[in-house]
Amino acid sequence: MPSHDSSSSKGLEIQRTFNKITDYYDRMNSLMTLGRHAAWCREVAVRTKVPAGGSMLDVATGTGVIALAALKKYPDSTIYGVDFSERMLSEAASKPGASAVRWQHADANELPFGDESFDAITHGYLLRNVEDVERVLEEQYRVLKPGGRVVILETCPPRGLLRYPVTLGVRVLIPLLGQVVARDRESYAYLQKSTLGFMTPNEVVTILRRVGFASISWRKKFFGTHMIISAQKP
Known part of the structure; x- marks a missing residue:
């Protein structure tokens, strides 16, 4: 789930929100998407096309749904799941098969990995919760190997x-x-606002191109309220 610059006041507020909703997070995602969330996470994992013996980084991993889907799809790969919410990471690490994933506390603005470390990067619902989308995507571009793919699951305002x-x-x-x-209307009121207030697919694509990504494609889901975007580092 969302990583953020935890030193900013907004970052701390979002961090508190996601620490607070951990226990209900998977159930709420399932209810809010009429059970489609897990299938979208599997689709994100499939679209990474991680090579045999490769490595994948799931940023803002939350309860680890995408990371664990990737592990199932690419069992001989090294999968990392990072998040800035310790409670989310604990929940992810408690799931069946989770010991095979490398869970780590990290901020999406400053990933603790060297340049060109991963064959693929994924994230779900990260970008709508960060202050500087371009900076976060630049960090992902930095740690991605040439030819590697980033696959993004996000909300988008319906049209x-x-x-x-x-x-x-x-x-x-x-x-x-x-x-x-x-029993937490306040946290989910914030999630409702961030869902409706986020960018369109074309706006995200524009930033991806500016950062340097190519071969960009996207498709909308669920009455146009969600999108999956794929892009490649040349």
């Missing part, structure tokens, strides 16, 4: 005919589920 009903549904449903399931 077109469904824009208004879907927006209304998100505004009402997410805080309501937070109240009923997690």
Whole structure:
């Protein structure tokens, strides 16, 4: 889950939020996506195309859903899962098979890895929770090997005919589920705002190109409220 610059006030606030919702995080993701979240994470893992014996970094790993999906898909690879929420990392590390993943506390703005360390990088719902999207993507570009891929799962604001009903549904449903399931309306009100307030796919693609990525493709999911974007380092 979201990594951030934990030294900033916004970073500390987001860190507290994700430490707070750890116990309900997987259940809420499943409910909010009508059970599709796990399948999207598997799709992200598949799209990395990690080579045999390669390595993958899942940034903002949260409860480790993408990292564990990658381990299942590429069992002979080295998978790292990093996050700035200690509670999320503890939850990820407690899951079946998790001992094979290298879990590590890290900030997405300053990844503790050398240049060109990984064959692939993934993240889910990271970018909407950072202050400087370009800086975070530059860090990923730095630690990615030439030819390596980054695959991103993110929310995006709905467009077109469904824009208004879907927006209304998100505004009402997410805080309501937070109240009923997690007894935490406040945290999920923040998640609702960050979901509707994030960039369009084209805006993310523009930043990826500016950073240096190429071969960029994307597809929308779930009434246009989610997207999976793939890009390659030349």
